[in-house]
Amino acid sequence: MTSRTVFFNIVRFVFLVSFQALILNHVNLGGYINPYLYIYFILLLPFDTPKWLLLLLAFLLGWSIDIFTNTIGLNAASTVLMAFARPFVIRAISSGPESLIGDTPSLRNQGIKWFLYYSIILILLHHFALFYLEIFRFTEFPATFVRMLLSAAFTLLLVLIAEYLRYKKP
């Protein structure tokens, strides 16, 4: 991991936390659909990030978001769960050595199919933990499920747009 990568990741961390806290948390389509783009940071960490660092960064990221929404522990727990699953997901969906080209997971290097599998599984895991921890009641299961799916779709859309923007410039 070069110092360039470290620098870019710090900038990305600060940008995504501010963007989430100041703008996305105030977005609510149709009354209650809310995107959580901040987890894009975890999706984009380099393949060779040490596993302990992955978990600690996820905890720090979730905690920063929690400070702004005053839900201490909620986003941290969901993000740590998602980061924990990341190495297993990567191993499960990568068939050959060619699928791990480049430093970080990306739409361009790994292809649309790989990237969709990767982000959909992790986004759903994160959103599932987040929404069900928040209500912590099973009586509202179906309504929450719909909310979760719609929010996850919205997050995925933003992740894909961000991926295209990342490679627009040469």
Next chain:
Amino acid sequence: MRNLFLFLREHYYYFLFLFLETISLILFFNYNEFQGSALYSVSNAVSGSVNNMFSSISEYFSLRKTNRVLVEEMAKLHSRIPEAFYITDRNVFYKKDSVVNLEYKYISAKVISNSTNKRNNFLMINKGSIHGIVNHMGVIIGNKIVGQVVSVSPHFSWIMSMLNKDSRISGKFKKNDQLVNVEWNGGNYRKGHVREIPKHIRMVAGDTIITSGNSDIFPEGLLIGTISDFRIAQDENFNNGEILFSTDFNSLGYVEVVVDLMRREKEDLKSSFKSTQ
């Protein structure tokens, strides 16, 4: 011992995961205790000042509306001052000062963060304990309810919105004073649920529900909303209804915190009754 260390080193990823996850969940489920801690006041100060900065920019976008609401409120208050009344009776009655005591005082505050899209929604306002706000005070906008104070720092307060699974407001029908409970079940932020409507009450859509004043949080007679739909239950003792909130929770600019000046007396009375039992 050496084997133990080797074991820990080999599986450190799982242990670190369990450790971080446990910390998060303990903090999340013991949130109320956490609110008293030093770490909390630091993070509250950070988010408070950032939110404050952000809302001082975004409040310009709603100035027109804020103005209109203020003018309406002023007109209403003007019509209630003594000079607005023309005395038709030649017999003059005096009110003794000790007969009329001030019971409620209001502190105006600006909303600096708000949400309606979560299952449990909260607001932050820019007044706190140095302005005299303490926990469990009610928060209103005009004559409509907003929520109650659940945590205060010196300069900010954290308010549990009506749109929260732990909010439950004691209300009553304006037409016949029958008591009901109002809750919010998630989803649409304009609509709530009315529980425990006695079977003999005849409802029509459009009936107004106001606060009952039973709960020490809100004064009596504030607007909660109007009945928009109801269901006659066959096998239960109570009917349930749907309520359209009078408050638009998505556009709260300035709110007022209700200070009940006689709350101490009410609480003392309750506790003295308990101690005699």
